[in-house]
Amino acid sequence: MSELTDALAVRMRELDPSAVEEFSRSFGPRLRRYFLKSGLPQADAEELSYTCITKVWMQIERFAPDGPNAFDRWVFRLARNLRADEYRRRRRSPSLGFDDERAPVVDEDWDTEDRSGSTELVVRVRDAVASLEPKDRELINLRYLQSQERFAEIGLKLGMTEEAARVRCHRALGKLRDKLKDLQPLAEGLA
Amino acid sequence: MADQDLNEAPEWVESLLHEARFQSGCDAASSDGLMLLKLVRADGGQSSPWISAPRYLRGLVAAAGVRLADVVRWAGFTDEALALDSAFGRAWARLTEALGCGDAMALLRLRLAFAEEYGDFAIPIAARKDAAAGRDQHSVSEITAMLEASTADWTPALIERLRRCEEAFLAARGDV
DSSP states (O other): OHHHHHHHHHHHHTTOTTHHHHHHHHHHHHHHHHHHHTTOOHHHHHHHHHHHHHHHHHTGGGOOOOSTTHHHHHHHHHHHHHHHHHHHHHHHOGGGOOOTTTTTOOSOOOOOOOOTTHHHHHHHHHHHHHTSOHHHHHHHIIIIISOOOOHHHHHHHHTSOHHHHHHHHHHHHHHHHHHTGGGHHHHHHHO | OOHHHHHOOOHHHHHHHHHHHHHHHHHHHHHHHHHHHHHHHHHTTOSOSOOOHHHHHHHHHHHHTOOHHHHHHHHTOSOTTOOOSHHHHHHHHHHHHHTTOOHHHHHHHHHHHHHHHHTOTHHHHHHHHHHHTTOHHHHHHHHHHHHHHHHTTSOHHHHHHHHHHHHHHHHHTTOO
16 A cells, blocks of 8 residues: 555646545545544544645645655654644643543554545445435535534525424435445444 | 334434545545645746735636635635635635745735725836846835835725734734
């Protein structure tokens, strides 16, 4: 995998559009795991993963291959620095709920677990949502995908009561369950 | 809908949706990264630094071959009209920081935008002439002095808007 990711870095530097998803799918879940292990809550770990992904692109010209796993090590060094920045920010703002005892896990414990299945997962979920009735599709998008709105807000947008939105959402999830049931083992591993 | 159906909340489906959302977020972050890298590279080829913020941004976007809408969304500008309000100040701070543009230059371009809105196109033109003559270092203070002189003629409303915009810029940069 390391040779592949080093080659990916070259393509990123060449502004190759096909590197966009390849990079995010290869590193996104690994970065999130890294930030979760360092003690950040799920939502913050995901936000920091996004930040790190963007930052890698912006600093890609500074990357210089220096041995095995060079790109992986470089990306996770950036992640460690971002985590340290976040650590300092949280120390300044105790209201952010910083867990002091778990915070300084910033060693280079990056992993190389293959995430090649993630692209398929996204495509399957998108296809399944796309096959729903328009109103169900919009509801799932508003609740889970494009935003994470409350049922009251969704109801207002879709012209129904909060309770009706909640019930319709459950039904839509049931339809998705039937369309995606072969992914259940994978999904339960994610939970 | 029967009660038992509602109790069968398929949590694993929600997990799948959450994962799809996360991966889409990663894709968007990666796409934004490519866009910013293009902007940084195009920024190196800009002919004159003495351009108002909106003109600079439009020129940069065209040179980089990216969509203005994407830059507007990423930085947080209100819309593609690039109205000079507080949101513009915050977004301008985020964008110029990403591009490695220092506070002084970014603020100067911001003030030039207000000068243009006021109708004082002489300042940017004079600045560009100075820059063309290779007097960039001296021009910073000269242009600032010209701007200050021009500001005296501005309406109180315009001056107040500039102040709010600059405050938003500085707050976003973490300077206040």
